[in-house]
Amino acid sequence: MSTTTTPTSAGGTSLVTLGKRWDVIVERYNSQPTIIKALGLAAALVFVYALPLIRPPFFTTDQIDFGGVMFSVAAFALVAVGLNVVIGYAGLLDLGYVGFYCVGAYTTGVLTSYHWSWPFFLALPVAIAVTMVTGVLLGAPTLRVRGDYLAIVTLGFGEIIRICVKNIEWLGASAGIKDIAHPNTIGAAPQPPFDKGGLFEVPRLEWDGLIPSLDTQHKTAVLAFGAADAIPYYWLILTALILVLIGDRLVKASRVGRAWEATREDEDAAELMGVPTFKYKLMAFALGAAIGGLSGSFYASGQSGYISPDSFPLLLSMLFVAAVIVGGSGNRWGAIAGGALVAYLPERFRDFADYRLLIFGLALTVLAVWRPEGLLPPRRTRRAKAAEAEIDALEEGELEGGLA
Amino acid sequence: MTGPKALLEVDNVTIRFGGLTALDSVTFDIREGEILGLIGPNGAGKTTCFNVMTGVYQATSGQVRFDGKVLTRLKRHKITKLGIARTFQNIRLFKSMTVLENVMVGADAHSKVGFFDALFRLPRHRRTEAASTARAKEILEIVGIRARHDELASNLSYGDQRRLEIARAMATGPKLLCLDEPAAGFNPAEKLRLMELIRRVRDEGYTVLLIEHDMRLVMGVTDRIVVLEFGRKIAEGVPSEIRDNPAVIAAYLGVDEEDAS
Numbered sequence A: 001m002s003t004t005t006t007p008t009s010a011g012g013t014s015l016v017t018l019g020k021r022w023d024v025i026v027e028r029y030n031s032q033p034t035i036i037k038a039l040g041l042a043a044a045l046v047f048v049y050a051l052p053l054i055r056p057p058f059f060t061t062d063q064i065d066f067g068g069v070m071f072s073v074a075a076f077a078l079v080a081v082g083l084n085v086v087i088g089y090a091g092l093l094d095l096g097y098v099g100f101y102c103v104g105a106y107t108t109g110v111l112t113s114y115h116w117s118w119p120f121f122l123a124l125p126v127a128i129a130v131t132m133v134t135g136v137l138l139g140a141p142t143l144r145v146r147g148d149y150l151a152i153v154t155l156g157f158g159e160i161i162r163i164c165v166k167n168i169e170w171l172g173a174s175a176g177i178k179d180i181a182h183p184n185t186i187g188a189a190p191q192p193p194f195d196k197g198g199l200f201e202v203p204r205l206e207w208d209g210l211i212p213s214l215d216t217q218h219k220t221a222v223l224a225f226g227a228a229d230a231i232p233y234y235w236l237i238l239t240a241l242i243l244v245l246i247g248d249r250l251v252k253a254s255r256v257g258r259a260w261e262a263t264r265e266d267e268d269a270a271e272l273m274g275v276p277t278f279k280y281k282l283m284a285f286a287l288g289a290a291i292g293g294l295s296g297s298f299y300a301s302g303q304s305g306y307i308s309p310d311s312f313p314l315l316l317s318m319l320f321v322a323a324v325i326v327g328g329s330g331n332r333w334g335a336i337a338g339g340a341l342v343a344y345l346p347e348r349f350r351d352f353a354d355y356r357l358l359i360f361g362l363a364l365t366v367l368a369v370w371r372p373e374g375l376l377p378p379r380r381t382r383r384a385k386a387a388e389a390e391i392d393a394l395e396e397g398e399l400e401g402g403l404a
Numbered sequence B: 001m002t003g004p005k006a007l008l009e010v011d012n013v014t015i016r017f018g019g020l021t022a023l024d025s026v027t028f029d030i031r032e033g034e035i036l037g038l039i040g041p042n043g044a045g046k047t048t049c050f051n052v053m054t055g056v057y058q059a060t061s062g063q064v065r066f067d068g069k070v071l072t073r074l075k076r077h078k079i080t081k082l083g084i085a086r087t088f089q090n091i092r093l094f095k096s097m098t099v100l101e102n103v104m105v106g107a108d109a110h111s112k113v114g115f116f117d118a119l120f121r122l123p124r125h126r127r128t129e130a131a132s133t134a135r136a137k138e139i140l141e142i143v144g145i146r147a148r149h150d151e152l153a154s155n156l157s158y159g160d161q162r163r164l165e166i167a168r169a170m171a172t173g174p175k176l177l178c179l180d181e182p183a184a185g186f187n188p189a190e191k192l193r194l195m196e197l198i199r200r201v202r203d204e205g206y207t208v209l210l211i212e213h214d215m216r217l218v219m220g221v222t223d224r225i226v227v228l229e230f231g232r233k234i235a236e237g238v239p240s241e242i243r244d245n246p247a248v249i250a251a252y253l254g255v256d257e258e259d260a261s
C-alpha cells in the first residue's frame, strides 16, 4: 500500500465494518448444525429463485418487466463471476471481456438460427468451447508478456470482435441475427396465444403497499421458454450461475487457486517456487472466457432471441470490469453483488436513465477514493487492512514499517 | 575431485549487465550434504550468482549444471522442480496468503493435481492436499512458526517472515536450498538461533548454500566458503583457510576488519 492517505484509511474502517458484518453472517451460518445449514441454504435458494414471483415492494422495478431485469441481473452476476476469475484471482486485467460474451452469443446465433438450426442445449457447449479456444488463442501470445500489454490487447480484441461481426455477412453484419433458438421448453409445448405450455403454472404476488395478494392474471409457466415471460430464463441462468459458483469455489480452494493467487501476488517468486505461472494465467484466462461465452450464449437465446453488433459495445466491457472492481475484486460474492448492482440500479432508477453513466461514473470515483478494495473484498484483504489499521494506530504517525 | 560428489557446478560463469561485469568467470561447486558459504562485500555478485543458478538471469557465457544437468535456458519452475529452491534477500512472500498457504504453494511444486482433479474433488486432489498440508505443517514446525500458520504472511514479524521464506523454499522439496542473507536485520541472539536452524535443515538432508555478511556466523556454520569480490572468485576453502587468506582480509578491510582477522 504505497498511498495510505487519509480517505483510504477512513474508508478502510467502514470497509472493515461492512466486511465484518458479512463475516459475522458467514460465521453464524457456519456454526449451525448441518441440518439447519441445509435448511437455511434451501430457504435462501427458494427465495432467490422465487424473487421475480415475490416481487418485493420497493425492490421491484415498476417501469420495466421485473423478470427481465432479474434476468439481466443474473446474467451480469454470471459475467462478473467469470471475470473475477481473470481479474480477481489471477490478476489479469481483461478489458475486452465483451469480446468473449459476443463470441458466445454469435456462436449460438449462427448454430441455432442463422446457418443451422441446432437446439439451444446442443449449441451451448459448442459456444462455450469456441469461446474458450478464442481465449486460449488470444491469451497464449499475450500472457507471456507482463504488465499493461494484456489490458491493451484485450481492449483491442473487444473492439475488433464487434467490428468483425458488423462487417461479416456470414455473421449477419449490422442487421444482426434474429430468431435465435430459445432453450427447449420442458413439458407441454406452448399453444399461442393463450396456452403457455410448460410443466405447470405459478402465480406471482402483487403488493398493495406492504400487503401481498396473489395475482392470478400473470402466471409463469414453469420451464416454458417463450417470448412472453422472462422468468424461466432467469431460472435457467440462475441455475448456471449457481453451478459456476460451486465450481469456482472448488477450484479456488485447491492448488489451482493457490497458484493463481501466488502468481497475482508476485509472479517471479511464484515461478521460482515451482508454479508454472504462464500455464495458470492461461487457464484463468480461458476459464474466464468460457464463462463469458456461457453468459453470451444465454443472452443470445434470451427472451428476444435477437443479437446485433450494437449489443456488444466496448462500454459493456467497462461495465463488466466495473462490476468486479465495485464488488471487491477476488471475492465471488463481491463479484455477484457488483454485477447485480451494475445491472439493477440503472433499471430501478430509470427516471435518471439519461444521467446513468454520469451518476455511475461519480459513484465509481467516490468508491475509488473511499473504498478502493470494493464493497466486499476478499476476507483476507480485510484482515490485512485491519492489521494495518492496528499498526497505524500503534505507530501514530511514525514511519510506516516498509519491509524491503 | 575427492569426497562427496558435486551437486551443483558453476562452470566458468560470466554475466554482464551492459558494461558491468557482475560475475567474471566464476567457477565453484557445491557438494552434496554440505553447507557452503558464499560471501563477499556489497555488490560482489552473490545474489546475481543465485539468480543465474535459479534461471532468473541467463549467463553471458559459461554454464551451471545441477545433478549433471545443464540448467541453461531451462524454465525457472522446472529448475525448482529439479531441486533448487531459494529465498530472497528482499523478502518476497505472497503477502495476502496465509502462512500455511505460502508453504503449500511451495509444496505444490511437485503436485500433479490439475484443474479437473480440483473441480471434481478426485481422490488425487484429496490425497495430495492432505499430504501437502501435513508436510507444510511439519516444515513450519521445523522453522518454528507452526503456531502462526493461520496468520496472513504480511502480518508476521520481520523475523518470522524470514523464517517463512525458508519454510516455503524447503516445501518445494529441494536438494539444494539457497538462502540469501536469511539473517539480515537479525540481532545476534536471533542470528545464532537461525544458524542452528540451518544446521538442523542440513541434518534433515538438504544441501545448503548460504549468503551471509556476518563473517563470524559464516565461519561457525559452514563447511566450506567461496569468496567473491567484484564478480570474481578470490578464494575458496574451509573456514580456517579463508580466515587467514590475505586476499580475503584485504577485501574485507574497512568493511568488517575484526571479523576478517
Ligand SMILES: Nc1ncnc2c1ncn2[C@@H]1O[C@H](COP(=O)(O)OP(=O)(O)OP(=O)(O)O)[C@@H](O)[C@H]1O
Residues within 6 Å of the ligand: B017, B020, B022, B040, B041, B042, B043, B044, B045, B046, B047, B048, B049, B089
Ligand atoms: N539486473 C541487473 N542489472 C544491472 N546491474 C545489476 C543487475 N543485477 C545486479 N546488478 C549489479 O551486479 C552487481 C552485483 O550485484 P549483486 O546483487 O549480485 O551483489 P551482492 O553480492 O548480492 O551484494 P549485496 O551484499 O549488497 O546483496 C552490482 O553492482 C549490481 O548493481
Ligand SMILES: [Mg+2]
Residues within 6 Å of the ligand: B046, B047, B048, B089
Ligand atoms: Mg545480494
